[in-house]
Amino acid sequence: MNIYKVLSDDHEKVRMLLTELVGLNDKDTERRSELIAEIRDELIPHVRAEEAVFYNSLRMIDASKSMAMHGYAEHLEAEGMFRALQAMDKLDTSWKSTAQKLKQSIEHHIREEENEMFNAAKQLFTEEEAVAMAETFEAMKPKIKEQGLMKTTLEMVANLMPPRFSEKFRSFDLTQH
Numbered sequence: 500m501n502i503y504k505v506l507s508d509d510h511e512k513v514r515m516l517l518t519e520l521v522g523l524n525d526k527d528t529e530r531r532s533e534l535i536a537e538i539r540d541e542l543i544p545h546v547r548a549e550e551a552v553f554y555n556s557l558r559m560i561d562a563s564k565s566m567a568m569h570g571y572a573e574h575l576e577a578e579g580m581f582r583a584l585q586a587m588d589k590l591d592t593s594w595k596s597t598a599q600k601l602k603q604s605i606e607h608h609i610r611e612e613e614n615e616m617f618n619a620a621k622q623l624f625t626e627e628e629a630v631a632m633a634e635t636f637e638a639m640k641p642k643i644k645e646q647g648l649m650k651t652t653l654e655m656v657a658n659l660m661p662p663r664f665s666e667k668f669r670s671f672d673l674t675q676h
């Protein structure tokens with residue numbers, strides 16, 4: 500198992516959930532809320548662990564730095580759309596167009612990740628490194644799931660900071676205050 504396989508498996512799960520969501524009938528509010536919760540539980544840990552393990556490794560190498568930054572921007576965009584979808588589900592209004600936009604945006608992101616990013620990463624990382632990344636990624640995900648939204652948002656900020664500052668930032672536990 501290497502990082503490419505574990506990331507692609509997650510992508511497939513999220514794609515299937517989104518496909519079911521956009522196909523739902525307006526009246527099926529119960530299943531809709533269930534699916535939105537399932538998407539959250541798949542998406543957020545995936546994105547955060549992917550940033551910490553995969554993007555941060557790419558970011559340390561000049562050749563792939565801008566690619567990782569582009570990926571971060573798309574994560575941010577998808578998360579914003581997802582939060583909007585959660586709000587719309589509660590208000591029971593225009594959730595479908597937001598769900599469709601989210602699906603399109605995530606599908607676009609997955610395509611870029613699995614093509615450009617994976618190709619670049621395969622040139623930069625050894626197979627051993629790719630296996631070690633997969634292990635770290637799988638170990639991180641359940642921990643992220645246990646953390647609340649506040650903590651995972653702070654983690655995103657730490658991931659985006661230059662490496663020499665991010666450690667310092669992580670050591671301040673803002674959620675304790």
Ligand SMILES: [Fe+2]
Pocket residue numbers: 506510545549609612
């Ligand atoms: Fe991904």
Ligand SMILES: [Fe+2]
Pocket residue numbers: 546549570574608612
């Ligand atoms: Fe991603």
